[in-house]
Amino acid sequence: MSALDDNAKEIAEDTGGEGDATSSPEINTKKQDNRSAGPVILFFIIGLFASLSLGWIIFPKLLYSKKKQPIDFNHVLHMAEVEDGCESCHFFRADGTYSGVPKLDQCIECHEEILGDTPDEIKFFEEYVSKGREVPWLIYSRQPDCVFFSHAAHVKAAGMDCVTCHGHIGESESLKVYEENRITGYSRDIWGESIAGFKKNTWDRMKMDDCAECHRMTFNIEKTEVKTPTKRLIDHLIDVVSPGTSTSEKGSSVQTERDACFVCHK
Amino acid sequence: MKIGRRSFLSFLMGGAAGTALSPLPWKLMDDSAIWTQMWPWTPVPEDGEASYVNSSCTLCPGGCGITVRKINDRAVKIEGMKGHPVNNGGLCILGLSGLQLLYGPTRVKTPLKRVGKRGQGRWEKISWKDAVSEIAETLGDLREKGQSHTVGLISGSDRGTVPRLFERFLTVYGSPNFIRTPSIIDSYELTLHLMQGVQALPGFDFENANFILSFGSGILDGWGSPVRMFKANSVWRDTGAKVIQIEPRLSNTAAKSDKWIPINPGTEAALALGIAHVIISESLYDYNFINNYSSGFDDWKRFVLDNYGPDSVATITGIDDRTIIVLARSFARASKPLAICGRGQGITPGSLDECAAVHALNALVGNVNKHGGICAVTEPDYINWPEAEMDAKASAGMQKDRLDDAGSKKFPFSRYLLNRIPEAINSEKKYPLNTLFVAGDNPLYTMSDSKAVKKAFDKIPFVISFSSYMDETAQNADLILPNHVYLERYEDIPTPAGMPRPVIGLSRPVVKPQYNTQHTGDVIIRLAKALGETLSDAFAWDSYDACLKETLGYKWRVMVEKGFWSYPGFVAQPREESFDTVSGKFEFVRKGTGSLKPFKPVKIEGDKTNYPLILMPYDSLRLANGVIGDPPFVMKSVDDTVLKGTDVFIEINPKTAGEQGLREGQLAMLSTPVGKAKVKVHLFDGIMPGIVALPRGLGHTAYDEYLAGKGINFNELIGPVDDPVSGLDAAWGIRVKLAKA
Secondary structure, three states, X not given: OHHHHHHHHHHHXXXXXXXXXXXXXXXXXXXXXXXXXXXXXXXXXXXXXXXXXXXXXXXXXXXXXXXOOOXXXXXHHHHHHOOOHHHHOOOEOOOOOEOOOOOHHHHHHHOOOOOOOOHHHHHHHHHHHOOOOOOOOOOOOOOOOOEOOOHHHHHHHOOOOHHHHHOOHHHOOOOOOEEEEOOOOXXXXXXXXXXXXXXXXXXXXXXXXXHHXXXXXXXXXXXXXXXXXXXXXXXXXHHHHOOOOOOOOOOOOOOOOOOOHXXXXX | OOOOHHHHXXXXXXXXXHHHHOOHHHHHHHHHHHHHOOOOOOOOOOOOOEXXXXXXXXXXXXXXXXXXXXXXXXXXXXXXXXXXXXXXXXXXXXXXXXXHHHHXXXXXXXXXXXXXXXXXXXXXXXXXXXXXXXXXXXXXXXHHXXXXXXXXXXXXXXXXXXXXXXXXXXXXXXXXXXXXXXXXXXXXHHHHHHXXXXXXXXXXXXXXXXXXXXXEEOOOOOOOOHHHHHHXXXXXXXXXXXXEEEOOEOOHHHHHOOEEEOOOOOOHHHHHHHHHHXXXXXXXXXXXXXXXXXXXXXXXXXXXXXXXXXXXXXXXXXXXXXXHHHHHHHHHHOOOEEEEEEXXXXXXXXXXXXXXXXXXXXXXXXXXXXXXXXXXEOOOOOOOOOOOOOOHHHHHXXXXXXXXXXXXXXXXXXOOOHHHHHHHHHHOOOOOOOEEXXXXXXXXXXXXXXXXXXXXXXXXXXXXXXXOEOOHHHHOOOEEOOOOOHHHOOEEXXXXXXXXXXXXXXXXXXXXXXXXXXXXXXXXXXXXXXXXXXXXXXXXXXXXXXXXXXXXXXXXXXXXXXXXEEOOOOOOOOHHHHOOOOOXXXXXXXXXXXXXXXXXXXXXXXXXXXXXEEEXXXXXXOEOOOOOOOOHHHHOOOOOOOEEOOEEEEEEXXXXXXXXXXXXXXXXXXXXXXXXXXXXXEEOOOEOOOEEEEEOOOOEOOOOOOXXXXXXXXXXXXXXXXXXXXXXXXXOOEEEEEEEO
């Protein structure tokens, strides 16, 4: 209580200092409110809106630099020419690793000579094929090195579609602008187009939570209640009698059937 | 409207609220977290297609096959090659770290010419063309002046195409001074030459032996072909073979053996003869071999029986006579016994008497050229170049005596005596060396008595190093012509030390040359062409690769595919044909070497009163001590009882340390007749009293910050002791004084 009293005294002295002769602190406060409410609220609102527009509109523009892909690749055109869909160019190697974005050697299999007369084709041939230089593609889905992601586990073992994570890129006629995060160096597609982090489709974002979302859904492991010894015994018995039927002990990884940091993080 | 402090504060509060409601802080937090994982110096492995290249490791004479994993154009991992006759999938710690030698900071990136004083480290870049023409000019002048014999070459090996190209070059140029780096192989070659009349390498059928009597050989410390020895050791564990380790210090090998017998250092030859005494007197020897395939046994028998009774040997060696008798019996009674020698990794050739005495033990039990025994492996004759024509200048030069006295009246049997070179140069008794090439060796580090070696080097006006790395010799050279690293070049790797069958490995480019280096083979060919005359005729090849391909002929394709060429049908010659001596038999008495004189131990430097203790080196797989220095990965594996910070530890028995008033971890000053060094003390029960042990492989002044300036180079503390018969370095230790520092 005494601390509060001291505080009140201080305020009184403070206001006194400004030249008001009133001795009652209550009346004093009222008077002041009346006098400065307008500008105070106004400035609060100005500050609020300025920072909101900074955070929502200007910041995203500053954060991302826009880069054009070296060649404007037409997926539709290529999909019509190839037989195996996405896997014709984005395939699994013999050792199970995923090839990702094709290397020049692959392109040359068809583009040994100029095919067609579009400016991009001519540029591709002159700049890269004839000089033997790799095309420096900007990869929208590139993840940090500490993230271990196996295409084989998701596509082969879990049977997922390319579209689930990559969207309908295979149906695009031209490549969109690559927006690079100036701080991290990664594409905007990882955080998602929406700066607030909202998403409509599974492929709108590629952050850890988006992986977890699917992993959690698939194996319904949201209920992580502590097991009673009886429950544990029953689960164990089920596992012994008929292995693989009980999902209670399994993690969300198809490969390791475990949930742990090391499943994804090296 | 008055804009006061309140309005401003209110503006800030609004701003704070707005910021909190905007994604800015949250997104920035997330991004900065990711940013911290993306420091530019954080190494990120390349992503891409994996491929494998089969090649051969050349970091030691072990000749292991390697499979290098690559991602795109980057080599990312070296593994042992499965199915390789030497190492079958295994690899040692140095071999595994080879990538640090390829991509590490110690490489010489372009030809360099010295501008400052020697060893000052001031260089200027020079083009290959200028470098070659500068050497050609110097060599041409010397040859014109009739001084071609004053050009010398130190080579890590004398087998395989590159050393043979060097030899050919010197021959046609006119210099007898081709010198190979010495090792225990020299003593073995000489022993096989004197006792079996052959010019061959020793081959040991370890995998099939079942009683291994090792006179100090570091079977698990890098002796012979290290990975093969590890694998053989595993086989012995499975088959129940026995390993007896005889040495004064409990090395890794001794610790893993079935029995460790500590012996007075330097008396191994006496023990071998003592064992022979028991075998002969108890008639445990192989009658068939002795009667049908040996000569001079009776003389040798008398010599052994007269001088080496277990009692007298017990006095010399410090091993109980009972132990000697039991050891001799179990050796002779084993179905496949095998005795080997060469202390530690076999870096020092050692005494010829000792090697011959150990070899005689093998003959006594009849395991020469036998399953599970020792055989003479003649080098496969795949290098068949047309005879090179020598002009008068070359002949005159070649008729000059060698600078090291090898093959002279004094040392008629030896081929190369590198240990005698510094003395020959410093004493100025013979002739000076005007130009010295160094390839595949780092003599300023690896040769004993560093001070004398340095002094001799300073007297050579022109030193040319072919080293890929800035090692001690390169640092003190006038010109460095960097060779491709083994992962960037083709080269044949001849039969590794100790293999019982010939195997030619192929080292092949795993990656493109990373810097402006050139294959040493190519440089020799270019140099010969630049010198013209008979030299360019003798080197008609367009390039080294063309030479190698032509030399290997039909083997080439198989070697490219498999990584090696083996002779699966190879069998050691039958005994009737395997001895090429005068008698056609195994000679127990080595002619012309005074081998029947009673044993005199190799006298080490220093007197007992001033230097009461004995200093011995020890070898470890974690410390590369030859031409290659430890890469950082291997340095990391060195124990902190061996090296702590920059201080090296000596191993000393607690009893001896007590007498000297030394405690664990204390600093001490070590002085030998050759040099002084500050060391730390590590008390070790596994070393005989009176002996101090220091590891080889430390004390580099060159290479990178991970290696340079750490510990002491053992070679600074010891000098060579010439073996009276072979002239090879027989020093196994040196007398030493220890005092509190």
